[in-house]
Amino acid sequence: MRLKIPSRKDEVYAPMENKKKLSSAYTLIEILVSILIIATLFGIGYANFRAYARRQAVISVARQVEADLKLAQELALSGNKPDDCTVFDGINFIIGEGTYSLKAKCSPEDSVSLGKEDVSLPSGLTLDLSGNNESNPNAILFKSVGQGTDIQESEAIITISQEATRLNARIIVQKSGEITLK
Numbered sequence: 001m002r003l004k005i006p007s008r009k010d011e012v013y014a015p016m017e018n019k020k021k022l023s024s025a026y027t028l029i030e031i032l033v034s035i036l037i038i039a040t041l042f043g044i045g046y047a048n049f050r051a052y053a054r055r056q057a058v059i060s061v062a063r064q065v066e067a068d069l070k071l072a073q074e075l076a077l078s079g080n081k082p083d084d085c086t087v088f089d090g091i092n093f094i095i096g097e098g099t100y101s102l103k104a105k106c107s108p109e110d111s112v113s114l115g116k117e118d119v120s121l122p123s124g125l126t127l128d129l130s131g132n133n134e135s136n137p138n139a140i141l142f143k144s145v146g147q148g149t150d151i152q153e154s155e156a157i158i159t160i161s162q163e164a165t166r167l168n169a170r171i172i173v174q175k176s177g178e179i180t181l182k
Helices: 007-022 028-078
Strands: 091-093 098-109 109-114 127-131 139-143 155-162 167-174 178-182
Touching: 028 091, 028 098, 028 127, 028 139, 028 155, 028 167, 028 178, 091 127
Parallel strands: none
Antiparallel strands: 091 098, 091 139, 098 109, 127 155, 155 167, 167 178
16 A cells, blocks of 8 residues: 655645635625626616606607697687687687696687696696786787787797706797797
8 A cells, every 4th residue: 555645746736726716706806896886887877867857858848838839829820710709819828837728719808628728747847938928928829810929029938847957948939920949
């Protein structure tokens, strides 16, 4: 029976073999750094997505208001008066508290609903009308049969604002009736 006597070669290379086996795994520090990088990228991406979603909410409402303004203008231009209307003056776009409406103006004291009554804005969004006439500061009248609007200045500006982020969109209505979203 032979006894194996450890050689110097066995002593030198044995620990290296163990190190090679251990170095094939990730250390706790490497895993933590990777998780930290992923969490940072996710946080930046989420913040950007929220800002994008808020901007899109304002733009979406602005496009809807613009479309309803153009609808009011088209209804006024057509000159087709509602059944309940005797004298048709045009279509009023009326801004309320967090809402807006379209109503036919039939005579100085009468108005007829057109099905777009009290359209509500999403929470956190507001409408503001500036540059309009003083006698009716919260409404724009699109006069019948191409007579323009009742705007006294050269233009009226409807501002859609989001209170939390200070984002806004503007819709400019010219005295002639031209509607532009900016």
